[in-house]
Amino acid sequence: MTLSDPSAQPVLECRALSKSFKGFYAVRDVSVAIADKSVHAVIGPNGAGKTTFFNLLTKFLTPSSGAIFYEGRDITRESPWSIPNMGIIRSFQISAVFPDLTVLENVRVSYQRSQGYDYQFWVSNRKLDDFDDRCMAFLKQVGLERDAMLHAGSLPYGRKRALEIATTLALSPRVMLLDEPTAGMGHESIGLVTELIQEARRDRTIVLVEHNLDVVKDLSDRITVMQRGQVLVEGSYDAVSNDPRVIEAYIGGDLMEDVGRV
Template structure:
């Protein structure tokens, strides 16, 4: 259930690159238990904001808080341990390992077995029950023993989400999860995101506005490095400034 309490917030975050201001004074609040979208036209600053929130970039100015804790200066691995995890960041898929082995490898980190590749298969097999639960959660059970390289693109993305879920995140940040997908895969991943959102908070950068309309409780629109609008999908899509900047061509 959504809470009025923000789980992740940014206050006045600004990013300058050698005098060029890519993002200026962005303030946003992600409420716990919601699915929140960050959208905008190309060059709007979405990726820069996303990278600041996930700590791949440190803001030139401003403050970022997660669960009331200042994380502005922390590194990505440090915020991941707090439960703020960026999908496709830590969860690399190994193409020639099976789906099951990929998830087992991902589970080694929270199980404190990471880097212990000398461990016997008997020790690692203790992770199988949880790995199979995660594989089932992303609808990949029929493919558990298939090498990842043989999966379709959409199922590879589902596997990446499974390996991210292995870190047991409180909040999941998805960077364009539908990029490059066909209609069938988009529907499959949308259903997956809807399921995994139960009990979690999700922030996603997404270009597919039909997906945003379908999945997201709240939408923040960026343009030229600043927030243009913030609200429900209906509210922001009705804003003439938003339609002019980004959405009009898709909804005419």
């Protein structure tokens, strides 16, 4: 596990980020710097504001105050569809594939985007059929090459997640934001997804919001613990898991159950 140089400019950074819903602060004054090519986990009990924080980072929500920087550039006011083009790609908590498209089309719609084909209605798909070879390679990477012609909606849950990762890889993002990638998964599938993340982390930055400490322990360089919308502690896994504030904050909480399982 390599701890990145703290003096280097963070790839993604938020400063004093807050989001309030009618006076209730779901996220309050959160400042996090994510080092380049690191895996940064955000954990916390239910209601800690992890998902809101995640949606702020991915621009699906607009912050009430504070700012977000990507490679030193202010992206606070960008639209959610413009940041994927800068190299930031998110995943969803509930597996998000296009169910009515085939598995291959799922990857293709993503890959064509990275090749600059998006809104052209006059270009024939047949001219772009060599995209299929590249897309098949991405599918092979996650073990889905035999399912290419199936409708994505018919895949079992674990395979949907694998497909989602394949479509994300097809965009070759610099930063991947994963929202509880192992939510609702059995033990076997968790192993598969962890492997995929290990594979994907080479040459890129990964931010993951997680509930499952097993996954975080093996993967993360740095962990931010959130509680009631604020940052409680930040540090390495060992530092965070032994921190008395964390232990105190989670006494009786579900995080302790997770720790107990480890």
